[in-house]
Structure formats: structure tokens, C-alpha cells
Amino acid sequence: xxxxxxxxxxxxxxxxxxxxxxxxxxxxxxxxxxxxxxxxxxxxxxxxxxxxxxxxxxxxxxxxxxxxxxxxxxxxxxxxxxxxxxxxxxxxxxxxxxxxxxxxxxxxxxxxxxxxxxxxxxxxxxxxxxxxxxxxxxxxxxxxxxxxxxxxxxxxxxxxxxxxxxxxxxxxxxxxxxxxxxxxxxxxxxxxxxxxxxxxxxxxxxxxxxxxxxxxxxxxxxxxxxxxxxxxxxxxxxxxxxxxxxxxxxxxxxxxxxxxxxxxxxxxxxxxxxxxxxxxxxxxxxxxxxxxxxxxxxxxxxxxxxxxxxxxxxxxxxxxxxxxxxxxxxxxxxxxxxxxxxxxxxxxxxxxxxxxxxxxxxxxxxxxxxxxxxxxxxxxxxxxxxxxxxxxxxxxxxxxxxxxxxxxxxxxxxxxxxxxxxxxxxxxxxxxxxxxxxxxxxxxxxxxxxxxxxxxxxxxxxxxxxxxxxxxxxxxxxxxxxxxxxxxxxxxxxxxxxxxxxxxxxxxxxxxxxxxxxxxxxxxxxxxxxxxxxxxxxxxxxxxxxxxxxxxxxxxxxxxxxxxxxxxxxxxxxxxxxxxxxxxxxxxxxxxxxxxxxxxxxxxxxxxxxxxxxxxxxxxxxxxxxxxxxxxxxxxxxxxxxxxxxxxxxxxxxxxxxxxxxxx
Ligand code: 6R9
Numbered sequence: 001x002x003x004x005x006x007x008x009x010x011x012x013x014x015x016x017x018x019x020x021x022x023x024x025x026x027x028x029x030x031x032x033x034x035x036x037x038x039x040x041x042x043x044x045x046x047x048x049x050x051x052x053x054x055x056x057x058x059x060x061x062x063x064x065x066x067x068x069x070x071x072x073x074x075x076x077x078x079x080x081x082x083x084x085x086x087x088x089x090x091x092x093x094x095x096x097x098x099x100x101x102x103x104x105x106x107x108x109x110x111x112x113x114x115x116x117x118x119x120x121x122x123x124x125x126x127x128x129x130x131x132x133x134x135x136x137x138x139x140x141x142x143x144x145x146x147x148x149x150x151x152x153x154x155x156x157x158x159x160x161x162x163x164x165x166x167x168x169x170x171x172x173x174x175x176x177x178x179x180x181x182x183x184x185x186x187x188x189x190x191x192x193x194x195x196x197x198x199x200x201x202x203x204x205x206x207x208x209x210x211x212x213x214x215x216x217x218x219x220x221x222x223x224x225x226x227x228x229x230x231x232x233x234x235x236x237x238x239x240x241x242x243x244x245x246x247x248x249x250x251x252x253x254x255x256x257x258x259x260x261x262x263x264x265x266x267x268x269x270x271x272x273x274x275x276x277x278x279x280x281x282x283x284x285x286x287x288x289x290x291x292x293x294x295x296x297x298x299x300x301x302x303x304x305x306x307x308x309x310x311x312x313x314x315x316x317x318x319x320x321x322x323x324x325x326x327x328x329x330x331x332x333x334x335x336x337x338x339x340x341x342x343x344x345x346x347x348x349x350x351x352x353x354x355x356x357x358x359x360x361x362x363x364x365x366x367x368x369x370x371x372x373x374x375x376x377x378x379x380x381x382x383x384x385x386x387x388x389x390x391x392x393x394x395x396x397x398x399x400x401x402x403x404x405x406x407x408x409x410x411x412x413x414x415x416x417x418x419x420x421x422x423x424x425x426x427x428x429x430x431x432x433x434x435x436x437x438x439x440x441x442x443x444x445x446x447x448x449x450x451x452x453x454x455x456x457x458x459x460x461x462x463x464x465x466x467x468x469x470x471x472x473x474x475x476x477x478x479x480x481x482x483x484x485x486x487x488x489x490x491x492x493x494x495x496x497x498x499x500x501x502x503x504x505x506x507x508x509x510x511x512x513x514x515x516x517x518x519x520x521x522x523x524x525x526x527x528x529x530x531x532x533x534x535x536x537x538x539x540x541x542x543x544x545x546x547x548x549x550x551x552x553x554x555x556x557x558x559x560x561x562x563x564x565x566x567x568x569x570x571x572x573x574x575x576x577x578x579x580x581x582x583x584x585x586x587x588x589x590x591x592x593x594x595x596x597x598x599x600x601x602x603x604x605x606x607x608x609x610x611x612x613x614x615x616x617x618x619x620x621x622x623x624x625x626x627x628x629x630x631x632x633x634x635x636x637x638x639x640x641x642x643x644x645x646x647x648x649x650x651x652x653x654x655x656x657x658x659x660x661x662x663x664x
Contacts, residue, residue, distance in 0.1 A: 016406075017446070018413070018422075018446045024396075028440070028442020029301055039456035048068040058293055063082075063083055065083025065265060065289070067082055074510075075512075079485045080485070081265055081266055083264070085263070086288075087269055088260055090292055091328060091331035105331060105337070106338075107338050108338075108339050109342070109359070110341045120334070126153070128254075128257055130157050130247075133250035133254050134162070134167065137228075138225070142166065145162050145190060146169075146172055146188065147162075148193060149208070150200070150232060151339055152230065159323075168269065168271060173318025174199055174316070176318075177605055179607070187283055187492065187493060193226070194230070195228070196209065197237045198237075200232065209238075210237060227245070231247070265287060265290065269286050269291055272320055275548060277515075277534035277545060282497065285489045285490050292332060294484070295486070296332040301440060302398070310362050311337045312340070312364050313366075314352070321401070338355065348384050349381070350378070353391060363394075363395065363397075363398070369571060371404070371411065372570065372571050373571050376571070394417060397416060399425050401538070401542075404425055424441055425438060429514060431487065432488070433488070436454060437460055439451070447526055452526045458480060460478065460527065462478060463511065464477070467506065467507035475517060477507075478518040478527075479513055481510070488502065516530070518530055537574050539574050541573070546566075550578075553599060556598075560583045561622060564613070569614070572614075576611065577615045586659070596663075615663045617661075617664060618659075620656065623653065623656055625652065633646065634648065
């Protein structure tokens, strides 16, 4: 929250304005604010007509749709429902027909710097063979397939192959633990897992297949029939006869053509699990037609993608950014893109800049947390500073995942973009499928720290807790007033949770609730996101629920009770701070240190390393109200190391606050 308040204040005090460069604007897909206003007006005057036009212009339909939006079962909205298409056809075959067959689709930059390329023709062949291989195992339309893979051409091919046969993929980030993987396999009822033997990151090999083995051994995964393994490192792994098979053996001898499975526009293209404020992760279900439309269109609008661009999004395919802005969007518009296996700091902290220079990247899209950590490192070592590399190929920069603080924005603008490249600060979520609020690089005057204005057709607004509009200049709750094509369709297996989480009765059940707070500038109407309003933390742009981490902690035999809050962190945005009560007496000194280490590793095992608390504090109890409710707002103040000035009269055990000031 503090970071948030801080950002908000910085955002509000920010008066610097940066106009899009004239030459950029002149050639942009949306050129100037008049063009933006015109599109917004088109959407306002004829909402369905606007989306229908765009869907016809941007997507190849196998069977054209006749109905645009079906609101009869709101909030379970349907878009283009009687139309049929195939996502992989749109991403691959369409490019073969459009003259892009010999254009490079993917430049794979491995962890060790080795480069592999695939043209659209080659990628098409790979995906077709992969799809035929999946079919040969009996995997079919509607089946769920888990993808637990490293960043690779094969990872993208796996997603595309599922889409080609109408199987619904669910990618699980390669950093998640066996237990997290097992939970997702069970919830999705998946029939197969596609994985790799190992992954390479920062010069080290990390296990993948053995974690799959561990997840399956935990039980409950009886739906899984096949584990398909891509050989990345050749490292030693166990193989279970009858269940495990090598990808290269599966695709060997398969036909290079595979007729796409034509699916209804509402057919679930994928499920992606994300953290919410309560309970277990939610399986966010996305459609095929509406999702693909927005993936392609935002590539054109936000990234102004052009035929000669070399585009690089540094996200992992395990997150939504890797779905929309690696697997689907860039291919749907025939772009050339980099897929990067490694980490920004290996073999040195100039790797991003070196790679931009090496491949003449023109559009670069990354996360504020990466920028902030690279600022630190390049201040310490000039050799890895962006100024030490030739970044003249760049024409556009982007950020995603969390608010970018104005100083980081300025550094990115000056040192990476050389004050010539617009920055698109794209606000969106797993649930929104694609960009929602962002500057348009050839139109919107930019203000550091503000994601500026909603894209045309996105009816974003700020309301109070009763759902009433708040005037500009006042903070409130971010909502979207009308459904849009790429929105979440439901939570897999849990439609009730979908409705209560995103269309709560308090807001009349009509507005999509983003879960973020926001404020609009009095004069410009620009949005600044002030951070989550629920119990979701954002650590290095990764979403996690405080409840998930708390349940992991209390699953440890020594822990009686735990409360987790976010704490502002200069590099990661927020950090996890856990307050823990043990079953035994409160430990101090070395004993406390040893236990804290054990608990951190425990959380790493239970959820994944990204969820490890940065700080653990032990107490005899937690601050509670007389009715036994944990007072988290006090814990947030303690986590920040600040003095409690708030009213503590409802607190039953004020003495406890003193104990919780110290970390183990
Ligand atoms: C795409 C993605 C979504 C949450 C979202 C918000 C935060 C993302 C942001 C941003 C401020 C931006 N967020 N982009 N906050 N400015 N440009 O990150 O999806 O992992 O689901 O996270 O991230 O809090 O609600 P996801």
C-alpha cells in the first residue's frame, strides 16, 4: 500500500509531459489524438458495430459471425458466438498466404547466446507435426493440456499445436513448485503434460521433468495419460514406460500438414491460473475469437507493429503477457520476434541491451522491476549501462506488470530510448486478455507514471464502493462498464466465483471489477493506477495472494498462525513480509534466523521461489481485534518500519506490536 500511496502521490505531482515524436506519429497506426478520439466516438455511437468491423478486418473467420455481442446471460458474455475460426490458422497459415512464409517468425536467443531462427513456413510445419503427434495420442478438441516448459520455440509450438486441434492449454510457469503444478493439473482435469527435461537459466540447468514426476506422484492426477518431453539439455531424467515420451520421437514421421480444427468463437483457447484475494488460484478461461482479435489489434494499436519491426517481449510464456504478446499477438500480425530463454543479468547485467543491439530490436517490452534492478547495476558498472551499447534500432519501448515509478520511467526514456522512443505503460491483467489503459505511441502525450487513457472501445471508469462515478481528481475503484471481446469468460470449474469476484452485487453486477484502485487527473483525465485493493501482492510483477502464502506457512508443522502483507521494495515493487506465530515459544536470535530460513524454503517448495517471504517476524500472537480479526493495516505499517499513529483502541493486545517490529 505504501508504495502505492507513494506512486499515487508521485503520479499526481508529475507535470512533465512528453509528446510522441512527430515522425513516429506521422506513420503510426493511430496517428494523433484526433484519430484516437474518432475511434472512441465510433465505439460510443455504435458499440457492437465498432467491434464487428474490427473483428471482420483483423481475423480470418472460417464461418463469419452474424451476432456480435450476446448479453442474454450476463455476466457470461459471448462475442461473435456463431462465428468459427482457428487461432493457429490465424497465426500461421494466414502468414503463408500473405507472403510471409519466408519471413522470420522467431529468433530464439538461448541462455548461452546461441541463436536459432524459424520462418513462418518452418513454424507452421513444426506446429502441424506437433498437432498431429498430439492427435496420435488421442488428444482432441476440448481436452486440457498442461504446458510446463522453458522459454523455447517448442513452448510456443506446444501452445499453437493445442490451439490447432482445439485442445485448451494451461501453461504453468516453470518456476512453480510440484504442489502448485499438481493443484493446477487436478483443477484443469488435464489429459497430458508437455514439459522439457530441464531448463537453462543464468548458466545453470534447472529441473522441469523431475518436478512433473513429483507432482504426479503426489496423487490425484489420474486424468493424465501422457507426459511429452522436449529434450533441451539432455540431462539425466527418469522415464516412465507407457506414460512418458520424447517430443522428437512423437513428431518424427508425422505429416507436415494438419487441418485446423474449426472451433466456435467462444471455444476456450486457454486457462491460465492466477492469484486472487482468497483461496486457491483461479483458472481464468479465455475465448478464441474475442481474445485473438484483441491480441492482434493491440499489436497494431499499442505497439504500432510494422512489417520490418523486430519485436521483443521479455515475459515468460507462463504469464499472460507471454500468451498475448509472444504466442498469439505477434504471430497473428506476422511479426518477427525474439524469444529469450535467459535472465537479464547473465552473463552480465547488460544482456538486454546487448541483445537489442545484436538483433536490431525495434520494439522492446519489459517489466518495471527489471528496469529498476538494471538501473542499480548499471550505476555500479558502466560496462553494462545501456549507453555502452548501440540501441539505435529501437523505436518504441513498453512496460507492463506493475506501476512504473516516474524515476524509472525517466531513466528508461533517457538511457534506453535516447529520448526518441515513446514509452507505452500498458495497464492490463490476466483477466483482460490484452492491453486496457495505455498511451498510443503516435498519439498520446505521455506523463511518467501514468498509463494515460483507455484504448478505444474499453469503457474504463472510476467508481466508489456503491458503483457511482467519482469525479476526476478523486481516487476510487477501477471498473470497466461494458464487456469487451478479450475479457475473461469464467473461472474454470467455478462460475459462481467468477461472478462474485468480477461482477459483485455491490456494483450492481454490471461493471467488471479490476481489483485495482485508480485516480484520474483533474485536467487530463489520465489514469494512474494506485495498486490492488484486495489481498493480492505484486512482487516483481508477479501476482500472488496473501492467503496462498499464509496457507503455505501454516501447513508447516511448527506454525500456528501466519499473516502476510506487502512491504514496499525499491526493486521488486512489493516484497512479501510474513508475521508468524509458532506452536512453540517465540524464537529469538540464531534460532529465529534458522527457522525463518526454513520457512522461506518451505514456502518455496509449497508454491515456488517467487513466493518466498523476504522478511519473517515472529510474535507470541498477531494484533487482533476483540472479535479475533487480524488487523492487517497495522501489520502493513509495521512492515514498513513506521510508527503506528492509527487508532489502536479496538486492538485487544497492543503489547504485541512491540515484538513484531523486529525481523528474524
Ligand atoms: C499483464 C499483467 C495484473 C495486475 C493489475 C495491476 C498490475 C499490470 C500495470 C499494473 C500499474 C501497469 N499491473 N500492469 N499496474 N500499471 N502498467 O501484469 O497481468 O499478472 O494478471 O497482473 O498487475 O495491479 O491488476 P497480471
